[in-house]
Amino acid sequence: MSTPLLRVQGVTKKYGPNTVLNDVSFEIGKSEVVGLLGDNGAGKSTLVKIMSGVVDATAGEFFWDGTKIENINREKTEELGVETIFQDSALVPQMSITRNIFMGREITNKLGLMKIKEMDAITADVLDSVVTIEGIKSPKQLVSSLSGGQAQAVAIARAVHFKRSLLILDEPTSALAVRATEALLDYLRQLKGEGVSSVLVTHNLHHAYQVCDRHIVMNHGRKILDVRKEDTTVEELTAAVVGGAEGIRRYREGKK
Amino acid sequence: MSNRPPGEKKPVLQAPLATEAITQVKRLSDKQPTTFIGRMKNELQFIRGRGAFEISIVLAVLLIGYIVASVISPTGFAFLNPNNLSGVISQSIPVLAILGLAAGILMIAGEFDLSLGPAITFNAIVFIKFSESFGLAAGIIGGILSGVFIALVNGSIVVFTRIPSFIATLGMSFFWAGASIFVNGTTPAILTKSRDEVMVFLFAQDFGSFRSQLVWLLILGVLAWFFLHRHKLGNHIFAVGGNESAAEAISINSKKIKLIAFATFGGLVGFASILIAVRTSSMQPGGSATQDFTLFAIAAAVVGGTSLNGGRGSVIGIIVGAALIELIRNGLLLAKAPGFYITLFVGITIVIASIFNKVMEGKAR
Numbered sequence: 001m002s003t004p005l006l007r008v009q010g011v012t013k014k015y016g017p018n019t020v021l022n023d024v025s026f027e028i029g030k031s032e033v034v035g036l037l038g039d040n041g042a043g044k045s046t047l048v049k050i051m052s053g054v055v056d057a058t059a060g061e062f063f064w065d066g067t068k069i070e071n072i073n074r075e076k077t078e079e080l081g082v083e084t085i086f087q088d089s090a091l092v093p094q095m096s097i098t099r100n101i102f103m104g105r106e107i108t109n110k111l112g113l114m115k116i117k118e119m120d121a122i123t124a125d126v127l128d129s130v131v132t133i134e135g136i137k138s139p140k141q142l143v144s145s146l147s148g149g150q151a152q153a154v155a156i157a158r159a160v161h162f163k164r165s166l167l168i169l170d171e172p173t174s175a176l177a178v179r180a181t182e183a184l185l186d187y188l189r190q191l192k193g194e195g196v197s198s199v200l201v202t203h204n205l206h207h208a209y210q211v212c213d214r215h216i217v218m219n220h221g222r223k224i225l226d227v228r229k230e231d232t233t234v235e236e237l238t239a240a241v242v243g244g245a246e247g248i249r250r251y252r253e254g255k256k
Numbered sequence: 257m258s259n260r261p262p263g264e265k266k267p268v269l270q271a272p273l274a275t276e277a278i279t280q281v282k283r284l285s286d287k288q289p290t291t292f293i294g295r296m297k298n299e300l301q302f303i304r305g306r307g308a309f310e311i312s313i314v315l316a317v318l319l320i321g322y323i324v325a326s327v328i329s330p331t332g333f334a335f336l337n338p339n340n341l342s343g344v345i346s347q348s349i350p351v352l353a354i355l356g357l358a359a360g361i362l363m364i365a366g367e368f369d370l371s372l373g374p375a376i377t378f379n380a381i382v383f384i385k386f387s388e389s390f391g392l393a394a395g396i397i398g399g400i401l402s403g404v405f406i407a408l409v410n411g412s413i414v415v416f417t418r419i420p421s422f423i424a425t426l427g428m429s430f431f432w433a434g435a436s437i438f439v440n441g442t443t444p445a446i447l448t449k450s451r452d453e454v455m456v457f458l459f460a461q462d463f464g465s466f467r468s469q470l471v472w473l474l475i476l477g478v479l480a481w482f483f484l485h486r487h488k489l490g491n492h493i494f495a496v497g498g499n500e501s502a503a504e505a506i507s508i509n510s511k512k513i514k515l516i517a518f519a520t521f522g523g524l525v526g527f528a529s530i531l532i533a534v535r536t537s538s539m540q541p542g543g544s545a546t547q548d549f550t551l552f553a554i555a556a557a558v559v560g561g562t563s564l565n566g567g568r569g570s571v572i573g574i575i576v577g578a579a580l581i582e583l584i585r586n587g588l589l590l591a592k593a594p595g596f597y598i599t600l601f602v603g604i605t606i607v608i609a610s611i612f613n614k615v616m617e618g619k620a621r
């Protein structure tokens with residue numbers, strides 16, 4: 001296999017006395033869809049935040065296309081083209097859809113004044129081409145006036161619009177209706193064709209199994225399984241998520 | 257899909273409804289108004305829920321009431337008396353509005369500065385001393401930079417220690433009050449030879465129907481509007497105040513943005529300090545003379561629809577809020593109400609405005 005897009009080596013994260021991530025290492029290949037699975041509290045979101053550069057790891061190294069990233073932070077990952085939909089804290093409710101989509105990446109003139117009309121037009125376009133969620137009336141609508149599903153769609157639209165090399169989605173479908181979820185999974189498959197890698201965090205194993213090329217299962221801050229799709233089954237993934245390392249052992253023994 | 261033109265990109269989250277074949281779903285980009293009137297209507301619809309519109313109506317009603325009362329009884333309620341008008345509209349309102357804008361910008365970023373009053377005293381003393389010793393230009397620059405400096409000291413404490421700004425700046429308000437006595441002793445700083453025609457023309461001239469201060473409010477109001485509502489830094493201030501972790505997740509440096517908000521606050525307070533110093537010609541160290549401004553500035557912002565939790569507020573709302581407070585104060589004075597009435601009514605206004613804000617926030621949610 002060629003050099004992975006991102007290699008994470010020995011990531012440990014401590015919050016006070018609690019070790020939330022314990023010596024986690026893995027790779028994300030180019031054009032690969034990776035499923036990051038695990039029960040609530042396994043450390044998935046923390047890992048996503050560290051990979052995205054918004055939270056500092058206690059220890060660990062990161063290699064982008066083979067080159068070490070020193071002092072990973074959000075500015076650097078943004079430069080590299082990493083786009084993340086965070087599970088919490090994605091949008092600012094008091095701001096309009098347009099201002100949320102372009103937050104931190106405003107289209108401005110030389111003086112730094114925003115080109116609002118242009119941003120509104122692009123937002124309308126992005127929402128049209130990315131999501132067909134009913135009930136969004138205008139790009140100027142405040143996010144606080146949207147439903148959970150609509151807000152999640154806006155967050156997805158933003159990430160899809162700005163993604164360049166790696167798209168990380170932390171539980172992106174929790175508020176989406178079934179059909180929209182299916183459509184998002186379809187889109188992830190299609191992204192592979194465009195040369196974009198993605199990481200899908202979910203505790204819905206069936207979603208993950210449908211689209212991911214590889215599955216990483218986390219349990220209490222440790223990586224307990226890292227398998228390609230063709231080497232595993234939904235049953236084994238279920239055993240790993242529910243029973244941890246012990247669950248995998250019992251599942252494999254049971255199969256013998 | 258059948259009702260979309262061929263060759264168009266397939267929506268990512270397209271969720272075709274069974275009924276879509278019969279109910280043509282209009283695209284969002286086609287739905288946006290193209291005419292000027294249409295756009296204005298659209299603006300208004302989505303700008304509602306931010307309070308500025310409603311508070312303007314309250315102000316208009318109050319003004320009409322005052323004008324009627326003054327026409328009926330020109331001596332009993334001398335609102336339309338030119339002296340009164342110029343005093344309120346051109347002196348009190350501009351100063352409070354500029355201070356309200358300062359406090360409001362900081363509140364939108366999610367912070368407060370309770371040392372505003374003592375900071376005015378300190379800035380005014382710097383302005384007076386520099387003007388007397390080195391001339392007007394040095395005085396102006398000194399007064400404004402003094403405001404920026406004080407705010408950045410306060411802001412750094414808040415941002416880097418993460419102590420709530422209420423507590424940190426409450427403590428600092430005593431520090432700056434003491435500092436003004438430290439630099440000037442206990443006797444007032446007085447503008448004498450430097451208070452020449454140029455200084456008065458710039459900051460306190462009576463042009464008959466208006467004064468210099470009103471011109472400054474217009475200039476600073478327009479600048480503040482562009483900064484807050486049209487500049488990307490303003491957008492970041494709203495983002496950081498509205499949801500700090502969402503802003504950081506998108507690589508906005510919230511510490512930097514908060515310090516920018518503090519510095520802007522300080523610059524505006526420094527400027528207002530100059531207006532106050534030129535009008536009164538002297539400043540008593542210790543801060544008791546300017547104490548009231550701290551809470552009145554926050555009150556103007558709150559009455560104008562600024563959220564106490566950050567992330568919400570508008571320049572127009574804050575200016576209208578300041579005007580409303582000063583008009584109520586003026587009306588009570590004209591009606592010869594005892595002094596405590598004024599504090600009492602301003603207090604009630606603030607509480608009502610906060611309740612109203614809360615309701616508006618609930619509606620916007």
Ligand SMILES: Nc1ncnc2c1ncn2[C@@H]1O[C@H](COP(=O)(O)OP(=O)(O)O)[C@@H](O)[C@H]1O
Nearest residue numbers: 015018020038039040041042043044045046047
């Ligand atoms: N900021 C934080 N401070 C302290 N503990 C945290 C923090 N963020 C997450 N944790 C803890 O880390 C563990 C893993 O959380 P998280 O990464 O959100 O898991 P997951 O996304 O897999 O459900 C949890 O026990 C959680 O309480």
Ligand SMILES: [Mg+2]
Nearest residue numbers: 044045046087
């Ligand atoms: Mg999580």
